[in-house]
Amino acid sequence: AQTVTQSQPEMSVQEAETVTLSCTYDTSESDYYLFWYKQPPSRQMILVIRQEAYKQQNATENRFSVNFQKAAKSFSLKISDSQLGDAAMYFCAYRSAKNTDKLIFGTGTRLQVFP
Amino acid sequence: DARVTQTPRHKVTEMGQEVTMRCQPILGHNTVFWYRQTMMQGLELLAYFRNRAPLDDSGMPKDRFSAEMPDATLATLKIQPSEPRDSAVYFCASGLISTASGGRVNFGPGTRLTVL
Numbered sequence: 440a441q442t443v444t445q446s447q448p449e450m451s452v453q454e455a456e457t458v459t460l461s462c463t464y465d466t467s468e469s470d471y472y473l474f475w476y477k478q479p480p481s482r483q484m485i486l487v488i489r490q491e492a493y494k495q496q497n498a499t500e501n502r503f504s505v506n507f508q509k510a511a512k513s514f515s516l517k518i519s520d521s522q523l524g525d526a527a528m529y530f531c532a533y534r535s536a537k538n539t540d541k542l543i544f545g546t547g548t549r550l551q552v553f554p
Numbered sequence: 555d556a557r558v559t560q561t562p563r564h565k566v567t568e569m570g571q572e573v574t575m576r577c578q579p580i581l582g583h584n585t586v587f588w589y590r591q592t593m594m595q596g597l598e599l600l601a602y603f604r605n606r607a608p609l610d611d612s613g614m615p616k617d618r619f620s621a622e623m624p625d626a627t628l629a630t631l632k633i634q635p636s637e638p639r640d641s642a643v644y645f646c647a648s649g650l651i652s653t654a655s656g657g658r659v660n661f662g663p664g665t666r667l668t669v670l
Contacts, residue, residue, distance in 0.1 A: 486659070
């Protein structure tokens with residue numbers, strides 16, 4: 440069974456600085472998708488970034504980028520130029536490319552942003 | 555921007571009462587998920603449907619929970635009878651999923667359920 444591990448329950452960063460959130464996963468599959476979701480206090484789950492395992496190029500969305508290391512089964516999220524609005528819970532998630540559709544989530548990392 | 559909608563947003567009820575949560579998935583999405591979020595267990599998949607057919611409900615306590623999709627615009631999650639341990643935030647999500655592509659999954663705002 441696939442598992443997703445986020446080893447940092449909490450992280451903090453100063454406004455305008457860069458922070459990296461860690462995520463590792465375990466799978467025997469070769470084709471899958473990885474996601475980072477943001478959950479602000481409103482509890483809405485917002486997709487931040489998505490990575491296909493067959494793509495070697497790391498995904499980027501504005502200030503958000505990932506470091507995808509397939510062999511190491513690592514999928515970290517880098518937030519550049521952190522803003523106060525980035526404060527939230529961040530969840531890493533895995534989904535098989537087979538027709539199973541389940542998103543498997545990590546336990547989350549709470550990010551605090553200080554002015 | 556199309557969104558997944560859920561009602562009610564908040565529900566407080568007493569133990570033993572029936573609770574029904576509703577979800578309107580995004581038009582055109584073929585897959586609907588129900589997730590539950592608690593502090594202890596995190597995000598758990600309860601059940602999901604493809605083209606309105608239930609595909610997996612192994613994460614759901616069968617004796618008290620039931621999930622249905624009476625039509626393509628409505629998914630329901632019922633708890634009968636409710637218990638205090640059911641207190642959680644319940645998320646509905648929808649996506650256009652196929653074997654050919656990953657597909658983005660959109661989450662609704664959640665229903666915060668408190669069972670006293």
